Amino acid sequence: MEQNIVKSIIDIYSIPEHTTQILLRKFPGIGDKKISEIANEIEESKHQPLRRLLNGLGIPHVGKKMAQDIVQAMVSQQPVCLEDILYILTDRDFLITVYGIGDKTLDALVDYFSDQQNREMLMHLRDIGMKFTVDAGGYDLFKEKKETFSITGSFPFPREEIVAILEKEGYIFHDNPTKSTQLMLIGEKAGSKKEKAQEF
Incomplete structure (x- = not known):
């Protein structure tokens, strides 16, 4: 540019x-x-939950699902400020407890959040109004059972909007249906996901 x-x-x-x-x-x-x-x-965008920020930072091996799992695990640590979050995300003893995390992902997280330049960047974002909301990726912490859902087919409004609404209500989105997927939203011209869900 x-x-x-x-x-x-x-x-x-x-x-x-x-x-x-x-x-x-x-x-x-x-x-x-x-x-x-x-x-x-x-x-x-300053008010996006932490899981979206984690997913958007470009940290190797940290995609949407991993970012959501990390933040879900962070809730029990009860972080109240950015410094708490940075401490947690460089704590190997904590990170190893995150479901599905591997050594490469753990190393990538510790390296990223230990880097002084990255830390200063995040602090600057905080100072100009960025909120680091630990919301567990739409998980309702007061529900014992978390409902999972997937989507196939076309709808009259954007898929991202459907996902955002349901996650806000406490549902967990599966990009591809698995045996643990409990709900399937089926729109017009449903694709292979519908057939895959029926197999389960």
Whole structure:
């Protein structure tokens, strides 16, 4: 990008600033309305749960499911601030208790959150309003039984929206159905996932 507006994740959160808005207007097709939309989306992203942030940091071997499992396990540690979270994510004794975690994932997490530059970046994000909400990935901690679901077929609204709504209500999303998947949402033109679910 010629203007070098975005060089790091921190730069993304400077877009609402006046000087950066002026630079954005120099790009074709970006006017006041688009800048306002970008600013609103960035502000909303500050309130994403920790599991989404973990998934988006680009840490090797940490995808959506692993990020969710890590945060679910963190709930019992009752972190109340970013410093607590950073301590937990570099605690090998804790990380080894996370279901499904392997040595490579554990090492990648400890290396990432021990790195001073990464720690300073996260602290800067906190200082400009980022929330690090430990919500267990939509798990309802007061339910003894966690309902799991998967989705196949097309719906009149985005799949991501369906997943977000159900996770907020305490359901656990399975990208691909397994024997432990309890609910299957079937839309029009359902694909192979429907047949796979019927096998279980």
